[in-house]
Structures are given as structure tokens and as C-alpha cells.
Amino acid sequence: MTVSHENSPQSRRILSLWLPRFATERRDIETPDGRPQVLTRAERGRLVLTAVDGHATAAGLEPGMALADARAMEPDLVVDEWSMEADGARLRDLARWCLRYTPLVSLDPSSSCVSGTIGGDAGVWLDVTGCAHLFGGEEAMVADLVNRLAGLGLTAHAALAGTPGVAWAIAHLAAPARGWCVVPDGQERAAIRDLPTVALRLPAADVEALERMGLRTAGHLMDLPRGPLTARFGIEPGRRIDQALGRIGEPITPLAPPAPHRVRFGLPEPIADREDLAHGVRRLLARMCARLERERAGFRRLRIDFFRADGSTRSLSLSTGRPARDPEALFRLIDGKLDHLDPGFGVDVMVLEGEWVEGTVSHQRDLAGATAAGRDDEAVSALLDRLTNRLGPTRVHRPLPVESHLPERAETRAPAQSPARWKTAAMPPVPRPIRLLSRPEPVAAIALLPDHPPARFQWRGVDYRVARAAGPERVAPEWWRSGSSQTRDYFRVEDDEGRRFWLYREGLVERGQAAAWMMHGLMA
Amino acid sequence: MNIKCKPFPEASAAPADVGALRELVRRMERGDGSVSARGLTLGCQALDDALPEGGLPLGRVHEILGPARSDVRDAAAFGFTTALLALLMEARPHEGPVIWCPRSANLLGGALYTRGLAGLGLDADRLILVETRDEAERIWALEEALSTKGVLAALAELDPVRAGKRDDRTGRRLQLAAERSGVTGFLLRPRMATASGPAARATTHVESRWQVSAAPSPLAPHDTRPVWSVMLERAKRARRMTSEPCRIAWDPEHLSFSEVVGRPTEVAHDSPVPDVRGDRHYDRVA
Structure with a gap:
């Protein structure tokens, strides 16, 4: 075992945040009630406490007790059913709020609200490497986090600490009374030496087995030769020790991978006024657009997160049809959305992220400034952005052809900026309707002979008398698709007032199959 | 006293000057001084003769009325509008897209089918559809498109006008936006079910208003050209009103309108047997 490894300079700084009573406290925040509160779930035919709040703990209750026993000890209980999903969702909200400190935040998978084990606690990791100076140093940052949550x-x-393992151990087992502590770089080994073996995040069975051998603290384990330890207890204890001491890496999986284009705007005081928020948005855009100008890139999609003082976040997102980096134009697109933003009691941090950044092709400028065609293209592109951002991303589109003989499958829709493809599409040799019914409607029709076009038909309760007809055009079903229909014979039919319809007969009459007439569209 | 008066300038100007002056006055009224583009020649004498400048004026808003509930049973107005757009795209090959705001709430009449529109000669590559929730949004989208230089034309399908409800301001706003940017606008709406009187007329500020309905085809049975009955109901500065509906056929191959005459192909009214002379070819596909 080498010591030099452990004392090598650590570059990572990990913050472990543990909320021991998250499940009950978040309910207290939403619906305050002074009485002791417990959460339960059914287990082997009885109700078991999964989480208890401070009052209940004071009365001697703890997670894992049967509800009946708990009632015997403390009759005046507020009992609620535990919902891991709801707690998990709240925890994710909280983790998103933690993005104000660093873009790398993840949930602790072993905590109760994520894994579903008994306890009602919740944990979050923050990789704050290189972020602390923004908040006045590491101590100030951790204190700020704990104080805000306490508030x-x-x-x-x-x-x-320098590794997730040590940070976790200290937060769970050795937090001082003020609630937070910072382990200086290189002090990991000393920090967890005297902690019980649970601090190494070992399974309960392993902890028990180690206990029987008299190995009570992490220090005991660290001092043992690795070979016999692995032979006796498997690979897990050794791996956890190595992770805690930083000999092997322990990655944390961030909630959302951070975007390389990200700017942050912290405010000394929360703001809620629309004008102030707009001013903040302008500043973020100006800073990011200046950077994009240097990189010759522009936004295709961007998001602005507003971190509210009450611990929640609100977001606005925006997409554009072509890379955009004009701060004024982008601001105009965002401006309307600010009306719907609820700042609550105020916003104290704003973060702008370019979720999709694309390189731009600069236009050839003529002497007068810009080419007329380029200007018009830009105007149309800006129009499509305006329409998309107000109406919704799926509502502005262009139709595209699909190679299919079935009329209802022959076209699809794509975003308006996608390339056009109709020039190369194979067009049917005979006219098609200009309006197609979303699904063919049955028609009562009379044909002179089984394979003739209809002589008259009734559609939606109205009788039509056929004056002219052309066809049939046979469209066979696509047998390679499941649920395909029958062979169709399409007829173009004109009634005696000149209205033109597109009807088809389903089924092969020449083979004696029963024919059904369907209306499928309106011809020009 | 012998005072010599300065003579007045010649009071009567030549007819050509009157035309030029009128143009000048129109330009001054518009206030931007831009020279009005020549209209879009439709290629059908009866219609072109009636229109000012020998064609459909561009950079204005035109209204096309289909018969009542036309989107449900009769696609003639859609067809005629598509034909106008196809002509316009042909005339301006290097200009931008056509923005079409369909009335998607009403799926009774089906959805626009691009293969059919392309079959009428429309360049589907230049078509952009904008779905909206209601008519207010559709008019907003139309106005945005009309005020964007670089858009070729913008079209909105509107609801039938309720009797007694007029909206002059919207029409005037759309018309002004179109004049400023040079984008041609089309309003496509079914006529009200019962009335066709003045109360049912909505936008008074449109440049022209057309009534289109299906017409029995007098063409040879093999001729697949669609035929519509088209009436120019009103047009600003119209040279002549076509008060009589005029039957025109649209040729998608050559992109031209032509007037058709003659009786519709004989309809056998006394027997249920239709006069079927359709080409009976089987397109064996798939």
C-alpha cells in the first residue's frame, strides 16, 4: 500500500448533500401541521413506518416500526401513505435548483427517496470543482446551501471533500451541529478513519459480518492487507475504500449534461419585476452572443433557467430555424414569453444555456450592406421563427412526400426549415384529390354492374347522382405491413352539379368478394 | 387699361396622361411611392378584361368565396385558389414560399392533400402550412406573413361570416400590410349558408372578391381538366364586372385558364344509368 497515492493533489471537489427527513419535511412545508407526522407503506400485511418527522422522533418513533406499535406510543399521529414517486419528483426539483451552484448535479441513488428503501431521506451530489470562487470560497458556498435549505x-x-465517498460519509455520519463541514484537500483518509464501517456505503450484510470480526471502523478496514480482506468479504469493501481515497474514480451521473454554452447571471437580491427580468435576459444574451460571434456560431435552441428564491426553478426555451446570434432579435422572441413567467418571490440566479448551437455561414455582403435575396431569406426565416414560437413547434411545417401507393400514407409533415423533396418525388399518373378525408367514410352506392363506377351514391345523408366517372385505378394493399387493408379500385366521379369526388371500391369483385364503397377525398 | 392675362394651361390632357396621373394619385394615396407591379395575367380573356391592369393585382388581398359549406362537399374554391397560387409561383420563380393557414379544426372536409395540390401545378416545395387553433390566430399568422418581404403569398382559410357581423378594420389592416410588403394575400371562405346579401359580406377592404363553385364539365370524357364556375363579384378599379358566372377550365400542365363553352356532358336524368365513358385503365401498382 502506498501512501503517496492518497496524498496526491486532488482536482475534484464533491459536495454531498443529505436531507435526512426530506419525505416528511417537504410535506410539512406544503401543508404545515404541528402534530407528529409519519409516512407508512404496507409490508407483509401490516403498515410499517417509512419516514418520521422531528416530533415523531422525539416521541421515540423510528422508521421500520409497525404503525400499530407507533400508535401505542404516540396516539396523536398524522399518518400518510408514502409515495416514492412524488418524493422523487420533488427531489429532482430540488436537484434542479442546485444547478445554481454547478451544472453537474446528480441524485444519490442509495437514498430512500430514489431507491425506495425505508428512511425517507434524500441525497444529492454536486460536483463543485472550480465553482466555489463564484460564491466566496468553499466554506461560504456550503454554508449558503445549508442556510438556504434551512430557511x-x-x-x-x-x-x-475530494471524493464522493468521503463527502457522503461525513454528511451522513459526522456532520457537525451547524450542519456542514469542508474536508481540506488530502485529508480524506484522516476524516473517515474513525467512522463506523457503514460510512463506506457497504451493504448491511457486509457491515454485520465485519462487525462480527471486530472490524468496527473504516480505519480498521483500511489498515488490513487487501488480499485477505477480498478473500473473506469480496471485492466490495476494497472497492469502496479505493473510491473514498480517490485511488479509483467514481463518476457521478449528472441530471442533465452541462452545455458548453452556458452563462450565469447571479443577483445580489431577488428580482421579480418584469422589466428587471427582461434586463437580465438582455445581459445574458449580449454576453453569449458576443461569444458566438467569435465562434461563428448561432443558437438553434436555447433555454433560460430562472432560479427562484423559494427553491424552485422556471424555464423558458426558444428554438430558431437557422442559427441566430442577434441579441435584439432573440430578445424579441423571448420578450412575449416573459409575460407568462411566474417569478414567485423573486429570481436570484439566471442561467442561459445553448442546448443546440450550430455554425453559421456568413453571407456574402455587397457594397451596400447585404444582398436583397439574403435579406428576404432572413426575413422569411425570422417569420417562421415567430410563428413557431407563438403557435408551437409542430404547427409550422412543410409537407413531404413518402414513397407509398396508399394515398393516406403518401405524405408526411416535417419542420418548415427541412429541405424540400417534392422535385424528386414520383407523382401518380392520374389526378389526386386536393382534400383527403382523414379516414375513408362508407358510402351507400348503386353500381349498374359489380365492376362499374357507382351510378348514384349517398354520402353523409345526401344523395348524389353521378354524371361522369373515370377509373378505376387499382391500388393494392401493402402486404408487408400488418393490418393492411384490401385492394382498392379508385374512381374519379363527378355529380350532376359538377362536384368531384374520389371514391373507391374495396374488395375484388371479379373474384366474387363483397364490395364496399368508400369516400376518400374531394377533387378540385 | 390693358392688362394682359397669363393664359391658363391647357385644361384638357391627353388620355394617356390621365392614366399616368391616376397612377400617380394612387401612388400618393398609398404613400410609399412604390410603383405598382403589373397584375398577374390569368390567361383567360373574360377575366383578364374585367380586372384592372389586365390581371390580378399583386401585393393586395383577394377574397375567394366558395359555396356554403364548401369545404365539406365542394373543393372548387380550393382548386381555383390553388390554380392562382400555381400561376403566381410560375410568374415569380425566385421569390419565397407560400404560407397557407388551413382551417384544421374542421376535419369534416378532410385535410389538404399535397399530392393533389401538386397535381394542379402548385410547386409543393414552396408550400408551408401553418396550423392554428382558431380564426384569431389564423388572422394573426396571416398578417405576420403579409408583412414579411420575401414571402410570395399568404393564404388563410376563414370561417363563414355570420350575418350582420362585419370586420372592416381587419380587412384594412391586412390590405395595408400586403401593400407595404408586396406580398399577395388570399382569404378563402365559404359563403354563409343562407344569405348572400350585403350583410354576409365581411371584408370590404379586399382588392377583389370572387365566387367559385363546382361546374358540370362540358369537356370531352377523357379531358381531366377541372372546370369551375367563377364570378368576379367585385374588384377595385375594375374595368368591367363579370356579373355572369363564367365557366373556366384549368390546365395544370400549361398552367393556364381557359373559358369553356357548351352544354355539360349529357346527364341521363331519367335512368340511374350513368354516362360512363371514363378511360378504363388499370394502374397495377404495388
């Missing part, structure tokens, strides 16, 4: 009514323990 919201959440008990929070936080520890900052």
Missing part, C-alpha cells in the same frame, strides 16, 4: 424548512447536512 425553506429542510434539515440539511452537507460535506465537501
Whole structure:
């Protein structure tokens, strides 16, 4: 075992945040009630406490007890059913709020609200490498996090260390009374030496087995030769020790991978005024657009997160049809959306992220400034952006051909900026209707002979008398697709007032199959 | 006293000057001084003769009325409008897209079918569809498109006008937007079910208003050209009103209108047997 490894300079700084009573406290915040509160779930035919709040703990209750026993000890209980999904969703909200400190935030998979084990606690990792100076140093940042959560009514323990393992251990088992602590770089080994073996995040069975051998602290384990330890207890204890000491990496999976184009605007005081928010958006855009100008790139999609003082976030997103980096134009697209933004009691951090950034092709400029065609193209592109951003992304589209003989499958829709493809499409040799019914409607028709076009027909309760007809055009079903229909014979039919319809007969009459007439569209 | 008066300038100007002056006045009225583009020649004498400048004026808003509930049973107005757009695209090959705002709420009449529109000669590559939730959004989208230089034309399908409800301001706004940018606008709506009197007329500020309905085809049975009955109901500065509906056929191959005359192909009214002379070819496909 070499010591030099452990003392090598660590570049990572990980913050582990532990909320021991998250499940009950978040309910207290939403519906305050002074009485002891417990959450339960059914387990082997009885109700078991999964989470207890501070009052209930004071009364001697703890997670894992049967509800009947708990009632015997404390009759005045508020009992609620535990919902891991709801707690998990709230925890994700909280984790998103933590993005104000760093773009790399992930949920602790072993905590109760994520894994579904008993306890009602929740954990979050923050990879704050290189972020602390924005908040006045590591101590100030951790204190700020814990104090803000305490202000919201959440008990929070936080520890900052060089590895996730040590940060986790300190936050869970050795947090000082103020709720947070910072382990200086290189002190990981000393920090967890005297902690019980649970601190190494080992399974309960392993902890018990180690206990029987008299191995009670992490220090005991670290001092043992690795070979016999692995032979006796498997690979897990050794791996956890290595992770804690930083000998092998332990990646944390961020909620959302951080975008390389990200700017942050922190405010000394929360703001809620629309004008102030607009000003903040302008500043973010100006900074990012200046950078994009240097990189010769532009936004295709961007998102602005507004971190509210009450611990939640609101987001606005925006997409454009071609790379855009004109801050004024982008601001105009966002401006209308600000009306619907609810700042709550105020927003104190705003972050702009370019979710999709694309290189631009600069236009050839003539002496007068810009070519007329380029200007018009840009105007049309800006129009499509305006329409898309107001009406919704799927509502502005262009039709595209699909190689299919079935009329209802022969075209699809694509975003308006996608390339056009009709020039190369194979067009049917005979006219098609200009309006196609979304699904063919049955028609009562009389034909002189089984394979003739109809002589008269009734559609939607109105009788039509056929004056002219052309066809048939046979369209065979696509047998390679399941659920394909029958062979269709299409007829173009004109009634005696000149209205033109597109009807088809389903089924092969020449083989004696029963024919059904369907209306499929209106001809020009 | 012998005072010599300065003579007045010649009071009567030549007819050509009157035309030029009128043009000048129109330009001054518009206020932007832009020279009005020549109209879009339709290629059908009866219609072109009636229109000012010998064709459909561009950079204006035109209204096309189909018969009542036309989107449900009768696609003639859609066909005629598509034909106008195809002509316009042909005349301006290097200009931008056509923005079409369909009335998607009403799926009774089916959805626009691009293969059919392309079959009428429309360049589908230059077509952009804008779905909206209601008529207010459709008019907003239309106005945005009309005020964007670089768009070739913008079209909105509107609801039938309720009796007694007029919206002059919308029409005037759309018309002004179109004049400023040079984008041609089309309003496509079914006529009201019962009335066709003045109360049912909505937008008074449109440049022209057309009534289109299906017409029995007098063409040879093999002729697949669609035939419509078209009436120019009103047009600003129209040279002549075509008060009589005029039957025209549209040729998608050559992109031209032509007037058709003659009786519709004989309809056998006394027997249910139709006069079927359709070409009976089987397109064995798939």
C-alpha cells in the first residue's frame, strides 16, 4: 500500500448533500401541521413506518416500526401513505435548483427517496470543482446551501471533500451541529478513519459480518492487507475504500449534461419585476452572443433557467430555424414569453444555456450592406421563427412526400426549415384529390354492374347522382405491413352539379368478394 | 387699361396622361411611392378584361368565396385558389414560399392533400402550412406573413361570416400590410349558408372578391381538366364586372385558364344509368 497515492493533489471537489427527513419535511412545508407526522407503506400485511418527522422522533418513533406499535406510543399521529414517486419528483426539483451552484448535479441513488428503501431521506451530489470562487470560497458556498435549505424548512447536512465517498460519509455520519463541514484537500483518509464501517456505503450484510470480526471502523478496514480482506468479504469493501481515497474514480451521473454554452447571471437580491427580468435576459444574451460571434456560431435552441428564491426553478426555451446570434432579435422572441413567467418571490440566479448551437455561414455582403435575396431569406426565416414560437413547434411545417401507393400514407409533415423533396418525388399518373378525408367514410352506392363506377351514391345523408366517372385505378394493399387493408379500385366521379369526388371500391369483385364503397377525398 | 392675362394651361390632357396621373394619385394615396407591379395575367380573356391592369393585382388581398359549406362537399374554391397560387409561383420563380393557414379544426372536409395540390401545378416545395387553433390566430399568422418581404403569398382559410357581423378594420389592416410588403394575400371562405346579401359580406377592404363553385364539365370524357364556375363579384378599379358566372377550365400542365363553352356532358336524368365513358385503365401498382 502506498501512501503517496492518497496524498496526491486532488482536482475534484464533491459536495454531498443529505436531507435526512426530506419525505416528511417537504410535506410539512406544503401543508404545515404541528402534530407528529409519519409516512407508512404496507409490508407483509401490516403498515410499517417509512419516514418520521422531528416530533415523531422525539416521541421515540423510528422508521421500520409497525404503525400499530407507533400508535401505542404516540396516539396523536398524522399518518400518510408514502409515495416514492412524488418524493422523487420533488427531489429532482430540488436537484434542479442546485444547478445554481454547478451544472453537474446528480441524485444519490442509495437514498430512500430514489431507491425506495425505508428512511425517507434524500441525497444529492454536486460536483463543485472550480465553482466555489463564484460564491466566496468553499466554506461560504456550503454554508449558503445549508442556510438556504434551512430557511425553506429542510434539515440539511452537507460535506465537501475530494471524493464522493468521503463527502457522503461525513454528511451522513459526522456532520457537525451547524450542519456542514469542508474536508481540506488530502485529508480524506484522516476524516473517515474513525467512522463506523457503514460510512463506506457497504451493504448491511457486509457491515454485520465485519462487525462480527471486530472490524468496527473504516480505519480498521483500511489498515488490513487487501488480499485477505477480498478473500473473506469480496471485492466490495476494497472497492469502496479505493473510491473514498480517490485511488479509483467514481463518476457521478449528472441530471442533465452541462452545455458548453452556458452563462450565469447571479443577483445580489431577488428580482421579480418584469422589466428587471427582461434586463437580465438582455445581459445574458449580449454576453453569449458576443461569444458566438467569435465562434461563428448561432443558437438553434436555447433555454433560460430562472432560479427562484423559494427553491424552485422556471424555464423558458426558444428554438430558431437557422442559427441566430442577434441579441435584439432573440430578445424579441423571448420578450412575449416573459409575460407568462411566474417569478414567485423573486429570481436570484439566471442561467442561459445553448442546448443546440450550430455554425453559421456568413453571407456574402455587397457594397451596400447585404444582398436583397439574403435579406428576404432572413426575413422569411425570422417569420417562421415567430410563428413557431407563438403557435408551437409542430404547427409550422412543410409537407413531404413518402414513397407509398396508399394515398393516406403518401405524405408526411416535417419542420418548415427541412429541405424540400417534392422535385424528386414520383407523382401518380392520374389526378389526386386536393382534400383527403382523414379516414375513408362508407358510402351507400348503386353500381349498374359489380365492376362499374357507382351510378348514384349517398354520402353523409345526401344523395348524389353521378354524371361522369373515370377509373378505376387499382391500388393494392401493402402486404408487408400488418393490418393492411384490401385492394382498392379508385374512381374519379363527378355529380350532376359538377362536384368531384374520389371514391373507391374495396374488395375484388371479379373474384366474387363483397364490395364496399368508400369516400376518400374531394377533387378540385 | 390693358392688362394682359397669363393664359391658363391647357385644361384638357391627353388620355394617356390621365392614366399616368391616376397612377400617380394612387401612388400618393398609398404613400410609399412604390410603383405598382403589373397584375398577374390569368390567361383567360373574360377575366383578364374585367380586372384592372389586365390581371390580378399583386401585393393586395383577394377574397375567394366558395359555396356554403364548401369545404365539406365542394373543393372548387380550393382548386381555383390553388390554380392562382400555381400561376403566381410560375410568374415569380425566385421569390419565397407560400404560407397557407388551413382551417384544421374542421376535419369534416378532410385535410389538404399535397399530392393533389401538386397535381394542379402548385410547386409543393414552396408550400408551408401553418396550423392554428382558431380564426384569431389564423388572422394573426396571416398578417405576420403579409408583412414579411420575401414571402410570395399568404393564404388563410376563414370561417363563414355570420350575418350582420362585419370586420372592416381587419380587412384594412391586412390590405395595408400586403401593400407595404408586396406580398399577395388570399382569404378563402365559404359563403354563409343562407344569405348572400350585403350583410354576409365581411371584408370590404379586399382588392377583389370572387365566387367559385363546382361546374358540370362540358369537356370531352377523357379531358381531366377541372372546370369551375367563377364570378368576379367585385374588384377595385375594375374595368368591367363579370356579373355572369363564367365557366373556366384549368390546365395544370400549361398552367393556364381557359373559358369553356357548351352544354355539360349529357346527364341521363331519367335512368340511374350513368354516362360512363371514363378511360378504363388499370394502374397495377404495388
